[in-house]
Amino acid sequence: MSQSESANAALPDVRVFHWMNRAIRPLLASPLHRLVSKRLMLLSYTGHKSGRRFTIPIAYFAWDPGTVLAMSSVLTWIPSMRSGPTVQLRIRGRERDAVPAVVEDRGELADLLAKFARRNGSRAARALRLGLPGDRQPTREDLEAASAKTRFVVFHLTP
Numbered sequence: 001m002s003q004s005e006s007a008n009a010a011l012p013d014v015r016v017f018h019w020m021n022r023a024i025r026p027l028l029a030s031p032l033h034r035l036v037s038k039r040l041m042l043l044s045y046t047g048h049k050s051g052r053r054f055t056i057p058i059a060y061f062a063w064d065p066g067t068v069l070a071m072s073s074v075l076t077w078i079p080s081m082r083s084g085p086t087v088q089l090r091i092r093g094r095e096r097d098a099v100p101a102v103v104e105d106r107g108e109l110a111d112l113l114a115k116f117a118r119r120n121g122s123r124a125a126r127a128l129r130l131g132l133p134g135d136r137q138p139t140r141e142d143l144e145a146a147s148a149k150t151r152f153v154v155f156h157l158t159p
Contacts, residue, residue, distance in 0.1 A: 024057045033093045041068070042090035048080040060091070060155075061116070068098065068155040069112075071128065078102060078151050089155060098155035109147035110140065117143075 027035065028042045036057075044055040056077060063069040068091065072078060081087070081100040089096045103109055117125035117138055126134030130146035138146070 021057055025055060028057055028090060031093075033090075037092045041070075041092075043070070043077065044088040044090075045077065045080050046085065048083060054080075060089075061120075063154065066157045068157065069116075069152060070155065071150050071152045075151060078153065081153050086158070087155070089157075097158045099158065101154045101156065103152040103154060106144060106147045109150065109152060110143035112152050113143045113146055114138065114140075 024036060024040060025042065027033065028037055028040060039059055040057045041060045042055055043058050044053065046053055054077070058070050058072065058077075061069045068089065081102050084099055084101065086097050086099055089098050103112060113125065113128075113130070113132070116128075117132065122132070122137055123134045125132040125138060128146075128150075130149045132138045132142055132146050
């Protein structure tokens, strides 16, 4: 098996995500959202190229007051966040408007990952599946290597 084949074998098939999204999206929009809304929210936005409206479930973390943090190594929705348009989030059953700020600078990403690991613990940092250790706080080298694999979006909630 070639190196690219083995790397692709480790990633779930995109069809699995599409199927899961179809099941999770209506659940998050329903009164039963509590089953999954502790860690998942709905993001509704307009595509930057197509102009189409999308609603996708994404993992999130409550961050600072009035701020929600989301990350993705799948970058399909990230470009639509770069222009900073107001988007809609459905968090724990409540609709909220938010202004996204994409963090792409490797140093800033490493800093955010370090802060995440301090706040949530090394096991939670490992669960991000970016190669961070789960048995100790990550070193700067660990954080910089992990920052190459992801982007963060900080959503500033509007009142």
